[in-house]
Amino acid sequence: MKTRRTLLASLGSAMTLVLVIVAWVAFAPTKLGGQVSYVIVSGNSMEPGMHRGDLAVVRRSHSYTEGDVVTYRHPEIGPVIHRIIGREGERFVFKGDHNDFIDGHRPLESELIGELWFRVPSAGRLMRPLQEQKYAAVLIVLALAGLGGGAGVAASRKRSPEREGAPPQAAHTGGTVMQSITRNWEDGLATLGAAAFAFLVLALVSFGRPVTREVPDNVTYTQSGEFTYSAQAMNGALYDSAAATTGDPVYRRQSDRVDVSFHYRFTSTRPAEVSGSQRLVAELGDDSGWKRTFELQPEVSFSGGEFTAAGAFSLQEIGAAIEQLENETGVHNQSYTVSVVPQVSIAGSMAGRTFEDTFDPAMEFKLDPFQLSLLKDSNNGKDTLAPSAEGLSEGKRSETNTVNLLFFELG
Structure with missing residues (x-):
């Protein structure tokens, strides 16, 4: 009779194990x-x-x-x-x-x-209530309690002979081999049932969370460029290269035409398609806020991540504008500023999203009655001749959601 009960218990444990495995394979999230x-x-x-x-x-x-x-x-x-x-x-x-x-x-x-x-x-x-965080937390606690309870039942079964007054060695030598096997299967069944309960609770918690979650997926990009200028001098011996080049002062008695250029670059952390428009101007101004604009290159369209804008301005033409201002207003300044400004507008797409931006750095000069000189510290400590600006295209992407269980992440 005991042998039959033992066999039935073993068969029941095996069937329970198979059912748990099949159910998990069939229904696991x-x-x-x-x-x-x-x-x-x-x-x-x-x-x-x-x-x-x-x-x-x-x-x-x-x-x-x-x-x-x-x-x-x-x-x-x-x-x-x-x-x-x-x-x-x-x-x-x-x-x-x-x-x-x-x-x-x-x-x-x-x-x-x-x-x-x-x-x-x-x-x-x-x-639907399982989608709320507080209910998910309660279920996780129940899962841990179930596992602990199963382990406790197994441990209590092992200690039961001693609590009933049997000799300590009776649990190992006083019974038959089949009784030992039966007891082990019963312990295993209790632990297996607790594990099945814990897995069920985790499945419910997993169900209560969306399949995916939205996470930031921002794309950064940089707009940068490089300014250059040059001016031919009547006496080329005044310069090492027979002309004023980028960084040199331009003397008004020696030069009139100043050639300027700006090479633009667009770079990003993801492949991008960029197009837009660009224009190059020179702005004459003073400390009071007065300004006159001279167009060096009309607005044109561009496509791609690079282009070069180029033009020239005349120191005599700028001097004439200053003379007119002073004659008409009676205001006389010791010096003025001349700023070369590329006006760039871009639009494009990156990582499946569109973006728009502008970029209008300035290469600034000081103009006095004798010379035009580059203001090297006019860009807040940055390189005046190589300006840059960072941009950010904000977005989100979907990723597989996870269940956090203490120090573990189940995904």
């Missing part, structure tokens, strides 16, 4: 290594087959065909469960059974979560 996702139906777009509050159980599939009911990940609204009605190249076309329009988003296969396996009417209404 994708975030815990399984093949199944759980989706709460939140609208009426799939009526009459599915209703608001139903729980849809979907499984990953190796292929998806027209007519399948599939859940896909929409980049803005999250999981959507609709029917495939066709394909456009590598993208799938979806439509809700109750809708009279086709879904605007055309997901790739990588965006498909799984095909409908079965649904549980109204179960989603009961499961």
